[in-house]
Amino acid sequence: LYETNPLPEICGRICTHKCEDVCSVGINGDALSIRWLKRYIADQIDSSDYKEILNTQEIYKNDKKVALVGSGPASLSAAYYLSLLGYNCTKLEKAGGMMRYGIPSYRLPYDQIDKDIDYILSLGVNIEYNVNVDAKKFAELKDNFDVVYIGTGLHLGRSTGIPGTDHEHVFQSIDLLREITEGKEIMVPEKVVVIGGGNVAMDITRSMARLQMKKYGKVQVIATSLESEENMPADREEVVEAREEDAIVNPGWGPKSIEIVDGKIKGLHVVKCLSIFDEEGRFAPKFDDDNKNFFEADMVVESIGQGMDMSYLSDDLKEELKFGPRGRLDVNEYFQSSLDWLFVGGDMVQGPDVIHGIANGHKAAIGIDNLLNK
Ligand SMILES: Cc1cc2nc3c(=O)[nH]c(=O)nc-3n(C[C@H](O)[C@H](O)[C@H](O)COP(=O)(O)OP(=O)(O)OC[C@H]3O[C@@H](n4cnc5c(N)ncnc54)[C@H](O)[C@@H]3O)c2cc1C
Numbered sequence: 001l002y003e004t005n006p007l008p009e010i011c012g013r014i015c016t017h018k019c020e021d022v023c024s025v026g027i028n029g030d031a032l033s034i035r036w037l038k039r040y041i042a043d044q045i046d047s048s049d050y051k052e053i054l055n056t057q058e059i060y061k062n063d064k065k066v067a068l069v070g071s072g073p074a075s076l077s078a079a080y081y082l083s084l085l086g087y088n089c090t091k092l093e094k095a096g097g098m099m100r101y102g103i104p105s106y107r108l109p110y111d112q113i114d115k116d117i118d119y120i121l122s123l124g125v126n127i128e129y130n131v132n133v134d135a136k137k138f139a140e141l142k143d144n145f146d147v148v149y150i151g152t153g154l155h156l157g158r159s160t161g162i163p164g165t166d167h168e169h170v171f172q173s174i175d176l177l178r179e180i181t182e183g184k185e186i187m188v189p190e191k192v193v194v195i196g197g198g199n200v201a202m203d204i205t206r207s208m209a210r211l212q213m214k215k216y217g218k219v220q221v222i223a224t225s226l227e228s229e230e231n232m233p234a235d236r237e238e239v240v241e242a243r244e245e246d247a248i249v250n251p252g253w254g255p256k257s258i259e260i261v262d263g264k265i266k267g268l269h270v271v272k273c274l275s276i277f278d279e280e281g282r283f284a285p286k287f288d289d290d291n292k293n294f295f296e297a298d299m300v301v302e303s304i305g306q307g308m309d310m311s312y313l314s315d316d317l318k319e320e321l322k323f324g325p326r327g328r329l330d331v332n333e334y335f336q337s338s339l340d341w342l343f344v345g346g347d348m349v350q351g352p353d354v355i356h357g358i359a360n361g362h363k364a365a366i367g368i369d370n371l372l373n374k
């Protein structure tokens, strides 16, 4: 397992398991449950036995230093493989990644996250918590380390920008999920509409459904998306499970406006979505304005994707760096940016899930070794 994946407890539970889509056993029945097998294997081994089994009791350290900003799966993966190669890795983390603060604990228990991460840290990876890397800190990292790796993910919620989104009871899913994880008391009204059809939208839909069930003994959450049922980006099982929790998933609608009467949200006006992309594959949704619907709500949650915050890159650095489509940093096959000493990984360059981050973090570790071991 560890040759290609240093987060087996995590992936064994929440991996998007695309491997099963191409499993040849699936041609004549169900694919092998590769994800659950991974979980089963990892669950059998006590963490105190890892070092002996993986032969990592002693690792020779060289004098090269790598700073890794963020502690998501991409930077954990890079730190793991770099540590095995003898590099001195220091991770800087401001809060805690999507795996802990985004994915609800009923899908990914925290002790399983800790089991994977503690093993990586036990290989001598330093981690500095509560460090928000800003432009000044970033300049220090550049001066004091041989390589800087950034895997700071996508953490800024995006808004549809439709009329009414500036109301105080319109929230971003990512903010609410974090508050729920932190145990904060959040607003739980009787009627909620979630805009979005991806896994994050399903997570907030189910989380709100559970909170409503606890508070009112019934669920009134509607999740709606531009995509039709068959094109929803969420995993099928997430949609099925949201419905099993009594949430309504009503896809194929475009949000038009949030109705507000006397300062209170009344609901979301939508029109039928006919298509989302134009012939060139650009985002250009078309609607049937005569086919309208209205979803009653006291609160609206937007869950239409996240943007990145790279405010730690100074203007001078941004001038020097090359950017590709959608403002993403341009990287080569080893996830090295146009500046030799700067590598990038995770959702910032290639999402949308944990296993992509693990894979590109691994590739970056190989690229960093190629650079520093010349
Ligand atoms: C609600 C939700 C559910 C999801 N469900 C799944 C799922 O079931 N399966 C799956 O495979 N994927 C899922 N994902 C996606 C998955 O979590 C991400 O693809 C993955 O975590 C991205 O990893 P990353 O390495 O890019 O960084 P992230 O996990 O995003 O972590 C980035 C880290 O950088 C830190 N950081 C950011 N800026 C700074 C700074 N300036 N200074 C210091 N630290 C900083 C952040 O605090 C964070 O810890 C889900 C995401 C969300 C939001």
Ligand code: SF4
Residues within 6 Å of the ligand: 005, 011, 015, 016, 017, 018, 019, 020, 034, 035, 038, 355
């Ligand atoms: S980590 Fe890889 S092999 Fe394991 S379930 Fe995910 S995609 Fe499949």
